[in-house]
Amino acid sequence: MAQTSTRERSAYEENFRDHLGNVTPDGKRLKIHPRKPRGAYHRARVLVSWVLLVILFGGPFVTINGHPLLLLNIIERKFVLFGVPFWPQDFHLFLLVTLTFVVFIVLFTAIFGRLWCGWACPQTIFLEMVFRKIEYFIEGDAVQQRRLDKAPWTADKMMRKGLKHGIYAGLSFLIANTFLAYIIGIDELWVIVTDPPSQHLAGLGSITVFSLLFYGVFARFREQACIIVCPYGRWQSVMVNQDTIAVTYDFQRGEPRGKARKAGKEVEGLGDCVECRQCVQVCPTGIDIRNGIQMECVNCTACIDACDEVMDRVDRPKGLIRYSSFRSIEGGHRRLVTPRTLGYAGVLLVLLITAVSLFGTRDEVQAVILREPGRLYNELPDGRLSNFYSVKIINKTFSTLPIELRLESPAEGELTYLGTLGPVAPQGIVEGRFYVALPGKLLQPGRNDIVFSLWSGATLVHRLESSFLAPHDVGTR
Template identity: 35%
Template sequence: MQQNVGAITALYQELASYPVNTGEKTVHAKRMPGFFRSLRTFTQMGLWLPLLLLPYLRWNGRQAILIDIDHSQFHGFNLTVRPDEIWMLMLLSLGGSVLMFMVTNIASRVWCGYFCFQSTWVDLFTWIEAKVEGKPSARRGLANAPWNADKILRKVSKHAIWFGVSLFTAISFSIWFVDAFEYWNKLLHLQLPRAGWVALALITGGTYLYAGLMREQMCQWMCPYARFQSVMADGQTVMPIYDFNRGEPRGKLRKGDETLAKQGDCIDCYQCVQVCPTGVDIRQGHQLGCITCGLCIDACNSVMDKIDKPRGLIRYASTDDIEGKPVTMRFQNPLLWVNAAILLASCLGVVYGLTHMSSVTLNVRPERQPLFVRMSDGAIQNRYEFKLMNRTSRDIQIAVTTEGGIKDQLIIGSEKPIFVPHERGVSFTVFVKAPARNIAMAVTPIKFHVESLGDPTVSADYSTLFNAPAL
């Protein structure tokens, strides 16, 4: 304890220059090492670095990840999703919403603290700011200092780096929608289309504004998730929370003070507030600005180590746990099981859709006017409009056959194989002619089968009807 008196004194001296965040001033959070700081960095990099770098990966001659707006396709490695499979996107959206609800109900705004784009980029921008302008006290002093050469150099350097990061972010987002190397070539030669320049300017400006200038104000006042998460949490939701039973009454730690025996473990050092990215004082209870990042836990634990007190004065816990109320296991909550069932059904639906995607899709529309034509020899003929999509990455030759239908029926219009370019569709007309003597019903089921020559796995079926006069 004696050897840590100097460290505690330094904390109180630092506190003298720390303003409480009330929203009108920028928060200059202190960066402190710890378990949750490392975990946060790991999760942020683990999510966003692959998303930034994946578009540069080539796969089978094209970009591994590409949202191709021009051709209404999404390419993900060997997977290609088209508009007719939009139902899978709807299931993904449903599953994502339910998952977010479940996570928030269990662990509050853990998405905000460990994965969110805004909090990740704010963390990056404030790291840059700390490298250029120094510690929080130095940054506040620089902000209030008169303009001179040193202040101009530091401010210009910081904002230039911020702008560079914002520009790289905009480029990294844009290449999800166009070929990455083609985009860079056009950008460097100033040949981007107007829409490309507009998107680049908007994303660059938005990143610079929200992550650099507004930063914690987004989490405090503008983020809608911060609002509706309050209805998702309950008394058993786990979040960073101050154990007031241990901490109160709080007070300064002074050597030889006789009141220390009556004092709680909180020494009022404000380290938990100083490290908070949004300037929240967690000791005042859970607040709208708290993003559940756990940095206050790292700060408090480091202080508890210095004063030889047990860790956990601030910890991940529920309000019911802190208040001594009964705590039930989450799996006993019926709402959790309902959400889990919806999430599982959504995932199974997407998996089914992905595993049952056909290499070709076939749509057949019978001619409705007229339903049939009686030929000069008495035979009945139906007309069908075919739309065939080749989803593979190679050109194919397709043969058309039928299953069922009328005895001795004849297919006209598909005697020769039909050429279908890769990732393109073709339309063509097929006639089915059947002798009137073999027709037993006014409506006869018929199935068309298309198959690639040389590769029977590339095939599709479509069931429809053969129409004839009423008997």
């Protein structure tokens, strides 16, 4: 925008509230062609992105003691976190971890805004650091891209577009396979990819659907995922406040904005913003950060780099756009610790302590003992009373466990297996039946408490309580 009158500017400044940067006035999608970013922040983000991409693509191949680093097999309900297996029975732990993570995100966002979006979100990293870079390489910078889009379909345009979308499709296939590897495991994925297709139609179908989804998001949908789909993006309005650190324009220093020279003459009384709109041209979500913090801003820092370059050229201090909070720019003090952040931190601490203690006391073996339905009690030839039970034992470890079930209390009782019990295979379940015989003199009429213990070798792995039913006249026998 050229230098504008005060009235025009104020109309422009308020106009941004009425539309999205990537939608035309008649409601159509406006394709954004951000200028190629460059600068210190961009170089740092490239470095961080490559580290994260190596971790993401390398993750499925990393094992701990022969077991995957991360496995989220929702279909078969198998979950592995840092080599430790989790079962559906550990769902409460999963919920607790999810809740802790959400509170952490809320606290982090209240202090640092959308740092995650700009530096670590897979959507931003893939779009800005992989797909967009391929686009720049094949089609050129923003101006050349716009020109190519408007040009007729010549052989050159077909070659460029075909090459770009071919690479996009290949990359989407690779990303789909990587995400699937985190769900079904790299070994299972390898079997699907190498076996004849007819043997794994469901697996191949999933890969195809995931590939198309990723291709659609990165080739077509792009910044709309951040602006209108991502729930985290929509939460911003309730999580950030005037103390949140975000990519912010220093309006105190920049305003009134305008070109420093007009008609060959110096213009007096202007701020540092020279109205070059470089910050807008690099923005991948099509917004003008000078309007203040907006939900569309993914904190990608491209506008900081662009403005710093301009400031260098016009010989003014860098940082007209920088990481800062509204309050500190307004002249107040930057406050990281506020009652709100303290409250979030308190909740987070409680959740963390709970999660750590629950993880620390988590049983590696779980068992369920049920009295057999339909049978109350039996009287044995020696006069003792017996109850029948079924037991189900889950081995959550990756090792085979020898198992022995003992009656712990009352100690005078006797436990007899009907068949054999164990050992339990890694990640396996065994089921068995047994009965407990007790002398009548130990029992009260009706329900009596009894305690079982489950041993693996010399280690007590689980303790269970159950009940033993006795007849109403047990005391008189």
